[in-house]
Amino acid sequence: SYELTQPPSVSVSPGQTATITCSGHRLGDKSACWYQQRPGQSPVLVIYQDSQRPSGIPERFSGSNSGNTATLTISGTQAMDAADYYCQAWVSSSYVFGPGTKVTVL
């Protein structure tokens, strides 16, 4: 079965850039998206179709997808961006989620 891999954790200082990767076989050939989940809350879509931002998502969130890796970038990270982030793709009639990356804003 298809698997997506993410780093377990990323630490970033306020105002700096956080980069979260998501790897899977030929992931660049598929459409990737990203969800943010703060503690005790439901997930929120922050990037869809590799690089599109839903309405209401700040411009500091951006995404890309090429080769085997999709990337979520948070520029000018703020304390409120501390959360778990999950990548996801639709593969062979199944949704596949990555294991999640915990972003800590130090």
Added chain:
Amino acid sequence: EVQLVDSGGGLVKPGGSLTLSCAASGFNFSSDTMNWVRQAPGKGLEWVSSISSSSRYIYYADSMRGRFTISRDNAKKSLFLQMNSLRVEDTAVYYCARGWDFYYMDVWGNGTTVTVSS
């Protein structure tokens, strides 16, 4: 306001059954794919099942196929998940989510907690 409200969770014994519901409002429910996703305590997101707008296409994760049944009532703007032969490892928060076709999920419910324990 686009909203999904999950309900129906509770405590059930192993081998038991439970039916979850998701009430939709603020959008044209009958036009959208819908999904169930779960999250075990302290764990990541796990896709459970998806259903197309007309119920023509239905998909399940391998571990749920044969035990869980997804359905919808477009007239009542409701999504359901019937869960049978429940196992301890099915303990999780279950979320319904609106799908954009079968690519991503753009609206999520509040979640309902299912605990399977003797």
